[in-house]
Amino acid sequence: MVNKENLTMLTDFYEITMANGYLLSGMKDDIAYFDMFFRRIPDRGGYAIMAGVEQVVDYLDNLEFTDEDIEYLRSKNSFCEEFLDYLKNFKFECDVWSVPEGTPIFPHEPLVTVRGPVIQAQFVETMILLVINHQSLVATKSNRIVRAAQGRPVMEFGSRRAHGTAAAIFGARASYIAGCCGTACTISDRDYDIPALGTMAHSWVQMFPDEYTAFKKYAEIYPQNCILLVDTYNVLKTGVPAAIKVFKELKPAKMGIRIDSGDIAYLTKRARRMLDEAGLEDCSITISNSLDEYIIRDVIFEGAKIDAFGVGERLITAMSEPVFGGVYKLSALEKNGKIIPKIKISENVEKITNPGFKTLYRLYDKESHKALADVMTLDGETIPEVDGYEIFDPNAIWKKKKLDNFYVKNLRVQLFKHGKRVYDCPPIEEVKKYCADQMETLWEETLRFENPQTYYVDLSRKLWNVKNQLIEEHNAK
Amino acid sequence: MVNKENLTMLTDFYEITMANGYLLSGMKDDIAYFDMFFRRIPDRGGYAIMAGVEQVVDYLDNLEFTDEDIEYLRSKNSFCEEFLDYLKNFKFECDVWSVPEGTPIFPHEPLVTVRGPVIQAQFVETMILLVINHQSLVATKSNRIVRAAQGRPVMEFGSRRAHGTAAAIFGARASYIAGCCGTACTISDRDYDIPALGTMAHSWVQMFPDEYTAFKKYAEIYPQNCILLVDTYNVLKTGVPAAIKVFKELKPAKMGIRIDSGDIAYLTKRARRMLDEAGLEDCSITISNSLDEYIIRDVIFEGAKIDAFGVGERLITAMSEPVFGGVYKLSALEKNGKIIPKIKISENVEKITNPGFKTLYRLYDKESHKALADVMTLDGETIPEVDGYEIFDPNAIWKKKKLDNFYVKNLRVQLFKHGKRVYDCPPIEEVKKYCADQMETLWEETLRFENPQTYYVDLSRKLWNVKNQLIEEHNAK
Structure with missing residues (x-):
């Protein structure tokens, strides 16, 4: 028996403050996209391991505000009755994609993407971060x-x-x-x-x-x-x-x-x-x-x-570095069916987010089955499995590399479709085996404890263009 | 509403293996004493703060093996039916003492003591350590x-x-x-x-x-x-x-x-x-x-x-040192009403345990109300509030100090008596205020971030004698 505690209220208070604010601003149904990603691998390692997806699925599948929750929120004297009614009748309506548990993961990759009414897609931030950060850290x-x-x-x-x-x-x-x-x-x-x-x-x-x-x-x-x-x-x-x-x-x-x-x-x-x-x-x-x-x-x-x-x-406790620093950032809005990419600028180049609704691909060598690179694209883009496909370093675009003899895998699965769970979490033995198999696809150079080789995580030309345009627009302001 | 999940089975597997073993060895009702204590203050600090007692009380008050637990244990093919019956009819019978939450605490002090049938007093080790270690670390x-x-x-x-x-x-x-x-x-x-x-x-x-x-x-x-x-x-x-x-x-x-x-x-x-x-x-x-x-x-x-x-x-995460290293060690047996102190020897003097059933006192200056020293005694001993009371360093007994003008407080409270809860956990605001007040009793020298003064945690002469005798008996073997 698994004790399925209702953890809906395990959320940062500002998620609720903002939710009430979106409702009062007439924005509750505005469609937003959020990405969860991390920026640094603990212990200066060359890879991390994704874990915690099953618990995120459980959490999202059980989102519900009880009468006690509503009563508690009312007692804070900060939220309007219309909002409390909304929570009472809350129905999760988001789409959610994720990298499956056991996958080797790398900085800046969209590990989880949530698309849906901003009031909802924002609300689930705390638990998605908490669960994935914790289990990925320990894994x-x-x-x-x-x-x-x-x-x-x-x-x-x-x-x-x-x-x-x-x-x-x-x-x-x-x-x-x-x-x-x-x-x-x-x-x-x-x-x-x-x-x-x-x-x-x-x-x-x-x-x-x-x-x-x-x-x-x-x-x-x-x-x-x-x-x-x-x-x-x-x-x-x-x-x-x-x-x-x-x-x-x-x-x-x-x-x-x-x-x-x-x-x-x-x-x-x-x-x-x-x-x-x-x-x-x-x-x-x-x-x-x-x-x-x-x-x-x-x-x-x-x-x-x-x-x-x-x-x-x-x-x-992952004592040597007990924090897995995953963050959850707005990446796009959707208006009249059109996706409008959003970016968060920072003086630190590494901290600028990757805008838009994205797909994450991993490219494997056909002979050795080793992972060659990960490429983020805009949603809908595919990567042709043809010789001479060019990847480039998104922070130093003159650093290019041509790939031959490879195949491509979409690294993510869909967990929820309009709020309905569409993913069966695999049994733990299967996840364990998948993890061991995926580890075999990494080069020794990436696995080293000291000074590992940085694995390529690149952007498609289209995505890079979108990002660069947003940066330039921002600088022009 | 607090979700009171039944966490009885959150225990290291060896606690169950030993429990079954004690039952089969005819020792299930042997009375044992266990102390929880820690050896090092995180971050090389001068004090730690006790926390988590309320959750330990909740856990002990709700110890119960469900039919599912029994069925699960039976499926391991390691435990006898008599033992599974014992768990089915499990009734917590221990006495438990603890330092209250919010108290400044120091290495080697018996923060929690559990006295009862060895099968029970051993079983609760994992959760007592987990809860007190975690909350004391963060506090x-x-x-x-x-x-x-x-x-x-x-x-x-x-x-x-x-x-x-x-x-x-x-x-x-x-x-x-x-x-x-x-x-x-x-x-x-x-x-x-x-x-x-x-x-x-x-x-x-x-x-x-x-x-x-x-x-x-x-x-x-x-x-x-x-x-x-x-x-x-x-x-x-x-x-x-x-x-x-x-x-x-x-x-x-x-x-x-x-x-x-x-x-x-x-x-x-x-x-x-x-x-x-x-x-x-x-x-x-x-x-x-x-x-x-x-x-x-x-x-x-x-x-x-x-x-x-x-x-x-x-x-x-208490990132700079994310482990509070509390341990749980056998300190005595009780046979025919007589307490037999037990010791765990180590080559490292700091790792030798303090034997016996103990009381923990804190001595305060009558004028400044500052804490002067903590003294562990054998149970039943008192510390006379008279001028000239001598304390000494248990690891260097020639280092002595005479105390005048002080008063004495028993630092611990009883939580359970023969398995019955006898302690009302104070409301959180009271605990918070108690902690702030107790912090006022510490000297600046103890509070320093760098190289704080080591607070005195001494043994009564009687307790020191018992300990020393056990060490000599061990060496004689």
């Missing part, structure tokens, strides 16, 4: 950590340091999409099919007279998955010897030890030797102590003997 | 930011960058307790009485032909609170002039401008002069652009003309 960080582990399983263990309950639940979900093999968070398993894992804390060991007794009891109860925590007192002097004794006596089907403190490289090498000398080559070693991609890379480099990682606080 | 960060603003109001604007919905809702709550004057998060107002605030986004301005038209429309609709966003195009050339024109024409009751980008010090000084020259000395200036305590301190130092701050991502 991106998790994917880095998983890649650092080089094929060894990574488990998400961070609930206790998550920023509230939803951060634990959906952080587990995002990390699973991005490559983790499971979570410690039980409710994420019950509600979102993320496999939950976990065996014992130090307190289990402390509750018994000694480690041997604690381990033996555990092995008797859980012979199918007997991972013993060996660092309550002293890993090498007491923990590992007690575990070995129990494993040899009881021969559990699955044996492992977990070390949660100390010098990982040293302890795992020594523990591995002790286990091997006891004939317990099958016994796995799991590590879990303030890990992230950098520490994991380092201990593997140092030759630590590790079979699996449990990663907590640095994953669930 | 602590917010308090720093509020102090940097030196009396100017600080509003919490971070929902869109929060780590999920609960982080937005309860982050707003924690920040309000710690000194913010309100939030952008509407649902936190509806459900937790945190005043919600907000006027307009850039898109409002973009929806009209020009700033003057956009501002005028807004001022007509909201004359009582007319804060205009002046940086959509150019703050000084177009934004502020348009705002001045509208303010002079319509004379709204409350006038203000908000600047969300650019060089804060320069723009606010220039804007202030323009407003004053137009006779609009009453018009306030609000700033909101990736702020934190360091930037706020700097721009005030630089002479920026700011009346209020809106702080978003760096507050709601």
